[in-house]
Amino acid sequence: AQSVTQLGSHVSVSEGALVLLRCNYSSSVPPYLFWYVQYPNQGLQLLLKYTSAATLVKGINGFEAEFKKSETSFHLTKPSAHMSDAAEYFCAVSDGNTDKLIFGTGTRLQVFP
Amino acid sequence: DADVTQTPRNRITKTGKRIMLECSQTKGHDRMYWYRQDPGLGLRLIYYSFDVKDINKGEISDGYSVSRQAQAKFSLSLESAIPNQTALYFCATSDFGASGRNEQFFGPGTRLTVL
Numbered sequence: 469a470q471s472v473t474q475l476g477s478h479v480s481v482s483e484g485a486l487v488l489l490r491c492n493y494s495s496s497v498p499p500y501l502f503w504y505v506q507y508p509n510q511g512l513q514l515l516l517k518y519t520s521a522a523t524l525v526k527g528i529n530g531f532e533a534e535f536k537k538s539e540t541s542f543h544l545t546k547p548s549a550h551m552s553d554a555a556e557y558f559c560a561v562s563d564g565n566t567d568k569l570i571f572g573t574g575t576r577l578q579v580f581p
Numbered sequence: 582d583a584d585v586t587q588t589p590r591n592r593i594t595k596t597g598k599r600i601m602l603e604c605s606q607t608k609g610h611d612r613m614y615w616y617r618q619d620p621g622l623g624l625r626l627i628y629y630s631f632d633v634k635d636i637n638k639g640e641i642s643d644g645y646s647v648s649r650q651a652q653a654k655f656s657l658s659l660e661s662a663i664p665n666q667t668a669l670y671f672c673a674t675s676d677f678g679a680s681g682r683n684e685q686f687f688g689p690g691t692r693l694t695v696l
Contacts, residue, residue: 477621502684511585511671511687512624558623566631567612567675567683568639571623 474572491559604672
């Protein structure tokens, strides 16, 4: 069975600092992995996805994530945080047989000026 | 116009009442999903449908039912609402294709409060 663990329910950074949001997965089949962002009072929006092509995936708004099979990780990074990045971020894994997604519990990112 | 719409956006109801949440999509996708979001728990799948005649229970289907009235419409019902069903509910859609690869597109959510 697939599962996702997001380490740190809250992350705070200063504007301009590196953003690192952690995601580890468990999957019995080659995983498809996703990062979604949820801005206040909005639905979820896809940031990026890994579907077994390049291990370094670039997404929208300057975010990227690297798939590391040996570490079963798919951490999300951004070199320089912006105030507008403040949101909740969800990592998710597809169950491999369907498009069902298993979500992590989310990480709320705060950006301070 | 939004591709995935949900009505109502906010609803307050009382214990024991029947309530229906509606989802419509204009993306032409075959697959639709209902999730609930609770603080600290992320999103959990309630029901999903791969076409009009294919409806499946998700992780937490007890106390809920669904109806896929058409390709574009997928409704979630709470037959007798209880306070622990207070949550944010999301509808999502995805296209049929290489299994597991397709992103899901989310509606704006319905905030439901059961008193």
